Amino acid sequence: MNTTPTLQVENLVKTYGGVQAVRGVSFDVMPQTIVGLIGPNGAGKTTTFNMIAGAETPTEGRVWFDGTEITGKPTDQLYDRGIVRTFQLSHEYGKMTALENLMVAGANQPGENIFMNWIAPGAVRRRERDVHERAEDTLAFLGLTHVTNELAGNLSGGQKKLLELGRTMMTDAKLVLLDEPGAGVNPTLMLKVIDMIRRLNEERGYTFCIIEHDMDLIADLCDTVVVLAEGQVLTRGPMSDVRTDERVIDAYFGGDVV
Numbered sequence: 332m333n334t335t336p337t338l339q340v341e342n343l344v345k346t347y348g349g350v351q352a353v354r355g356v357s358f359d360v361m362p363q364t365i366v367g368l369i370g371p372n373g374a375g376k377t378t379t380f381n382m383i384a385g386a387e388t389p390t391e392g393r394v395w396f397d398g399t400e401i402t403g404k405p406t407d408q409l410y411d412r413g414i415v416r417t418f419q420l421s422h423e424y425g426k427m428t429a430l431e432n433l434m435v436a437g438a439n440q441p442g443e444n445i446f447m448n449w450i451a452p453g454a455v456r457r458r459e460r461d462v463h464e465r466a467e468d469t470l471a472f473l474g475l476t477h478v479t480n481e482l483a484g485n486l487s488g489g490q491k492k493l494l495e496l497g498r499t500m501m502t503d504a505k506l507v508l509l510d511e512p513g514a515g516v517n518p519t520l521m522l523k524v525i526d527m528i529r530r531l532n533e534e535r536g537y538t539f540c541i542i543e544h545d546m547d548l549i550a551d552l553c554d555t556v557v558v559l560a561e562g563q564v565l566t567r568g569p570m571s572d573v574r575t576d577e578r579v580i581d582a583y584f585g586g587d588v589v
């Protein structure tokens with residue numbers, strides 16, 4: 332059994348001027364598991380993702396991916412290594428269609444390589460056809476076929492969220508960081524999203540770390556849950572333990588944390 336964590340976060344700290352957004356967060360994500368990152372608004376979840384995915388440089392602390400240190404590496408390098416993330420507020424290419432947004436995400440398209448085009452034009456065409464087909468299949472799966480040629484900027488909030496998820500399906504990711512994949516998605520589609528995450532995990536071996544306020548999604552999918560509050564890890568464990576933990580209930584509903 333592979334015992335090297337896919338993701339290792341050690342003592343991450345992020346301060347913005349006087350604000351301590353993250354105050355020494357450590358956790359591991361083992362290969363092919365699904366870990367939930369939960370906690371009240373402002374707990375530091377998105378900031379933690381930003382530091383893992385190269386969008387923010389940690390003030391302190393280190394990050395490893397598959398045993399290699401990646402602290403402070405830029406997002407595009409991490410993407411090439413197989414780390415993909417989605418955003419709490421969707422980041423689509425507004426001036427491109429839904430289909431084009433997915434095709435762009437089909438990683439390592441040899442069509443972009445001029446030498447491949449010259450040496451093996453047939454292979455390039457086949458690959459492009461594959462990416463096109465996969466993008467169409469992905470749109471169908473997400474119930475977005477009717478907006479295939481719509482500019483992504485014109486989609487609704489929920490549709491943009493689904494498109495973001497679709498982009499992760501188009502890549503050959505190893506580690507997928509999802510920031511509130513369920514936000515704004517209707518309950519029926521939510522079940523499909525849960526199913527999709529599970530299938531990507533079981534069939535393609537993706538490892539997931541998921542930030543989510545929907546506790547049903549977390550309980551349904553996650554092997555382990557890490558609870559953040561006020562920039563620190565409050566506790567971690569299976570959801571069945573975490574959801575009855577007094578400190579967690581208190582962090583969500585008690586005091587002035589919420």
Ligand SMILES: Nc1ncnc2c1ncn2[C@@H]1O[C@H](COP(=O)(O)OP(=O)(O)OP(=O)(O)O)[C@@H](O)[C@H]1O
Nearest residue numbers: 347350351352371372373374375376377378379419
């Ligand atoms: N760029 C920034 N500049 C200043 N403060 C920031 C910045 N980004 C985040 N913060 C602060 O850091 C804290 C943690 O924010 P973060 O977005 O990580 O929370 P979160 O756990 O993702 O919350 P939510 O569940 O509401 O999305 C908040 O107090 C926030 O105001």
Ligand SMILES: [Mg+2]
Nearest residue numbers: 376377378419
């Ligand atoms: Mg957030």
